[in-house]
Amino acid sequence: MTSESTGPGSVRPGGRTARVRSAVLRAAGDALAEHGLAGLDLADVARRAEVGRTTVYRRWGTPASLVADLLAAMAEQSLPRTESGSLLGDLRANARLVRRTLADPRQGALFKAVLAAATCDPQTAAALHRFYEVRVAEWEPCVRQAVERGELPAATDTREVIRAVSAPLYYRLLTTGDPLDEAAADRAAEAAAAAARAGAFVPPTA
């Protein structure tokens, strides 16, 4: 959001402030994917983005703030969910989207860097948690619709079903050297759907 008017040189809505943010976050993402959080330097990001160093220091201040803003932008810009009409179709679309992201060389390296940074920086961890909350909230309605259609038990924890789709893909990325292929995505979707149908995501009665 910006209150600046769009001048004759602008190609996209949002004006200069939005263009600067976009260029800086793109550069920050490149730097993170290449070197991880330890190699994220505000002066280097300013140079890559062709933006004044003072602007970057004044607006973001620290590498952790820059990563937090990058995650906020990634949540804002991330793709809307697909609606296929069936639970398995929806979960498969979600799993394939997660897989494509993690298997993409730049995006995969970026996610690894941010996950690593979050293990030792609370601000990055909080921004990462918000990012996944947004993504889970985007896809959770497909599970709610399956409950409404009578495909799943009424008390299903719908958010946990979405998390169950992503979990094996992240686990594979971080703990094995195995490729993240489409078969792994489809298996993650099928396992989550089967577990949900069997009531594994119904919380135990208190």
Place this chain on the structure above:
Amino acid sequence: MTSESTGPGSVRPGGRTARVRSAVLRAAGDALAEHGLAGLDLADVARRAEVGRTTVYRRWGTPASLVADLLAAMAEQSLPRTESGSLLGDLRANARLVRRTLADPRQGALFKAVLAAATCDPQTAAALHRFYEVRVAEWEPCVRQAVERGELPAATDTREVIRAVSAPLYYRLLTTGDPLDEAAADRAAEAAAAAARAGAFVPPTA
């Protein structure tokens, strides 16, 4: 393994070499849990372990080699699987063991540090992959026995079932601020068992 004889001062089998390794790896684990890989310094580890600096440099050389040896020792010393007689009982025992490890302040911090280090260091990544291979191989027979008992389809990928138990616990640790409680462990076990029974871990026919 050591060929040194155990002198009168030794309290455990294995002799001085094994005692030095044990003290150094304990100190390395403490340092990693406190400061992550970036804060792992061989001289600091030698001081904590009360072992000569030269010994540590000569035997381990680099922080990455030290982490690789720590992971090898963790795999050697990790607990044997429990046998409960049922698939769900065995998977629940596995899930609860993983949860206890990740929820323990020192062990949880250590695993986070090693997972983070593995995202940017190939030697640590290879050592981490081997650690999980050993753990999966330890627990995989409980799935094989369930196949033999006719509880699961014959073509089940037994190792993937074990990975499916751990995945949601690691995902929760890394992507949410939510506590790793026993309910999360039990849900992970139930979801993996239900998905396995439904045939979600049977590879698609080529």
